Amino acid sequence: MKTMSLEEKVGQMFLARYPESNADEEIKALNPGGYILFGRDFENETKASIVNKLNTNQRNSKIPLALGVDEEGGTVVRVSAYKAFRDTKFQSPQQLWQQGQIGLILQDSTEKSTLLKSIKLNMNLTPVVDVPASSSDFIYARSYGRGAEKTAEYVSQLVKTMNNDGMVSTLKHFPGYGNNVDTHTGIAIDKRPYSTFEQTDFLPFKSGIEAGAPTILVSHNVVECMDKDHPASLSENVHKILRDDLGFSGIIMTDDLAMEAVKSYVENGEAAVQAVLAGNDMIISSSFKEQKEEVLKAVNNGKISKDMIDTAVRRILAWKYAYKIIEE
Secondary structure (H helix, E strand, C coil): CCCCCHHHHHHHCEEEECCCCCHHHHHHHHCCCEEEECHHHCCCCCHHHHHHHHHHHHHHCCCCCEEEECEEECCEECCCCCCCCCCCCCCCHHHHHHHHHHHHHHHHHHHHHHHHHHCCCCEECCCECCCCCCCCCCCHHHCCCCHHHHHHHHHHHHHHHHHHCCCEEEEEEECCCCCCCCCCCCCCEECCCHHHHHHHHHHHHHHHHHCCCCEEEECCCEECCCCCCCCHHHCHHHHHHHHHHCCCCCEEEECCCCCHHHHCCCCCCCHHHHHHHHCCCEEEECCHHHHHHHHHHHHHCCCCCHHHHHHHHHHHHHHHHHCCCCCC
16 A cells, blocks of 8 residues: 555556456556456457466556456356357356255356356356345346345355355345346336335345455445435445445445446536445446546545545455455
């Protein structure tokens, strides 16, 4: 921390979308905390070519990178969608449970982590811990689909397994997706009472936190009982609930700020600034360069305090040490 510039510190707060070209130049110039890779990044690659690329990226990064992916299984598979990496796509938790219950889910998780680590990824943005109200809900297919208490048991065991396997897990999508619409394409207004969250949605998050989950991703849903004026990802009150009421001390990150659900709630295009002020440690960003500049400008003009940046960066570095992303 003592040797880092403000520019380097702010860079650590971004989990940027992996660039289509010139990644090494971006790493040297902008010092991202890490990258999230999508299907396009694996489409025309082999295991050997990805390993070579990501090893080169790490060598060019002053502080080792978190390298993450959404490999949930089922409808969201970025790596196993391609036969160069796996003969078949990973199945969803629901499909696995039907075949072999929790034992098969945990076995599958270890296989996932082994594959991801073999291609130099160190973070899997899973599990989905949302509790849908019915099988017709948008999030249902990605969820465990078995109610709050069963989901809480599943999450606890899965987080412990991923920790044992040395893979960073991410609980998502706080404070709980429920029956809301897809925020990639629209605005989700959640009108459920706070008691519903206390009795259902929070249970899997609490069990994941108790099991040692290192990171939690916050949705863009507007949860009226917590903050009717901001998406959860940009709400100071939602982050306060996660820190103070649920006792989470790890990394809080936004869902991708490029999603449609954020745009109408952002002033002056300053989504990243609002995300930092709300209490996020990391920002998933498809506009890394521009949003990093926004945050730097906000620190330099006093809108964001340097203490706030230091608090987030201290958490990020401690997390990277804990998962051996940074080695002694």
